[in-house]
Amino acid sequence: MSTRTACDEATEAFQTPHLIRLGPNLYGVAFTLMKMIPARFILHRALRNGLLGPGTVIVETTSGTFGLALAMQAAHLDRRLILVSDPVIDERLHRRLVDLGAVVDRVPETASTIVGGFQAARLARLAEIRSTLPDTFCPEQYANPDNPLSYARLAEQLLEDLGQVDCVVGPVGSGGSMCGTLTYVRSVLPECRAMGVDTQHSVLFGHPDGPRELRGLGMSLMPDNLDHTVFDDVHWCSAPAAYAATRQLHRRHALFMGPTSGAAYLVARWWSGRHPDALTVVILPDEGHRYLDTVYDDGWLSARGHLSTDLPAEPVPVSVPHEPAGPWTTYAWARRSHADVLCASRA
Template identity: 70%
Template sequence: MGAFADATEAYQTPRLIKLGPNLYGVTFTLMKMIPARFILSRAVRNGELGPDTVIAETTSGTFGLALAMQGVQLRRQVILVSDPVIDARLYRRLSDLGAQVERVPASSAQIVGGYQAARLARLAEIKTEHESVFCPEQYSNPDNPRSYSQVAELLMETFGQVDCVVGPVGSGGSMCGTVSYLRSVLPECRAVGVDTHASVLFGHADGPRELRGLGMSLMPANLDHSVFDSVHWCQAWVAHRATRQLHQQHALFMGPTSGAAYMVARQEAQANPQALTVVMLPDEGYRYQDTVYDDQWLATQGYVDEQLPEGPVLVDRPEQVVGAWTAYAWARRSYAEVMMLGDNLVGKR
């Protein structure tokens, strides 16, 4: 019986799918299960997650789903603080798993830091309302990037040589963790991050974002900017169109963060035909059946007739927005090194 994985363990191992002569997809059903299992398992071993301890976290996406699934396995109460616009399919699934989902008020969008700041404030209140609470803190817990050593090991065992890793950036865990471990053996391995406009992660001013799953209003402590060789930003319609291409051309049914990463990785692989490129594809597309995979919805958004750009516009400064897809040579520098203009940081504007 020991040879069989439990329901959540089975979600950890990605499928490696060939997408081109020198391009492979690291394809997950639910990538956030990796840090969720790792963080909670360590908390149980360390005595931080006792039998009556409540698991509480701020999340608007799949990390919350992974925690809810683990809550079932561990028999722990799970409280998730999320946005008022949380996907309805995800909300129903979380509720069916027994998680308590709290949504911050819509008016929170107007405060500094937006929904993310409001969610963190509510999480702090929850800590005072229960005798024992454990917060995984995916944005700052070093066990998040640390957990991705298993992905790096799988890539090394499978390919031996990995020249470039492309992936979407949110908490910083998957890209920073995977690439850091790879570079302990392959120091020249390149890292290409994928973000969206109006996200603070790589120097844009915070603003409204159409693309779900990409972009942040607050800077996560786990994001090590010096990992990245280059960064790409794309608009929502670009990610949506690329997501549909990934499905139509490779039968991979993924979400729009995966589509955006695939688009960037395809361009990267074509530009470097002698290098082996892998792209992180975080989760499947079931939450987006009524949006990205619905032609009528796309038409109402004005996306149907748009054609994907052939490549990104290379910009001189990260904060420049020129067209639907831009790229910047970050060159493994810190945020301060890149963004400093005289005595002022772009993020302070």
């Protein structure tokens, strides 16, 4: 077996999730590292198309697990990797990235005050770095159509293993996982519902931009890969509610996942309970190792007033998407474009 084949098999394993039954009509799609799907797909396609030569430097902006997936794959491909991040990147993640050989360039704390926040500052720094290097490749997870395209493999697995899928629930960041998965599921099951999970102060579905405690979902800038017409309903989940749901997922099902998974689980458990005849699937993107010192630390939760947070029994429906109404709200998006929803909410 060649070295390249052995390395490919090592990252290949991270693309396949465990399908776990969480209730009579609820299945969890539990990943060790879901972002390996687009990272591996994008880099391998770049290799085939001659965009990733031996001296090409991979550069990307990320503060989450897409960076980790890129670092793992870049190490296997023997390519240099520069990641532009921000001061709030998780320190456990930062140590892993550096140990894998990635250069992590953090924009300054003051960048949070500009329009678009850290994400706009990171994109500007990314462009600056690329201008100084003779040969670079940027995966562009927010705009590259290969991101959603890569999730055809997940849709295929769901259809093969479950047959009928009536609803898919998942967190939304770049838009790749939910938009890509639902596009392919609906080529077979057009009535399958999509429930997007966001957090307050994220611009993705109409909230004004602002500070977000809950990391791993939501955005300060609108990504090109987010197709709003995919979504039937949108849920906004607060950080304390997501943390409590994450811990409940661990205690009830021994699934050690991150808080974006907890937020999605909160929504999926409620929806599947209200629709017992529908088969619901919830996407759980990554494991909880990065959160041992935070979400899984009672002292950390207590210091922030989150330890005694009670999970809301159900979401509060809102009549306009930007209407704040507590720790968990929902809006009937009805597969409309962003512009159509905002126009209707102002009428």
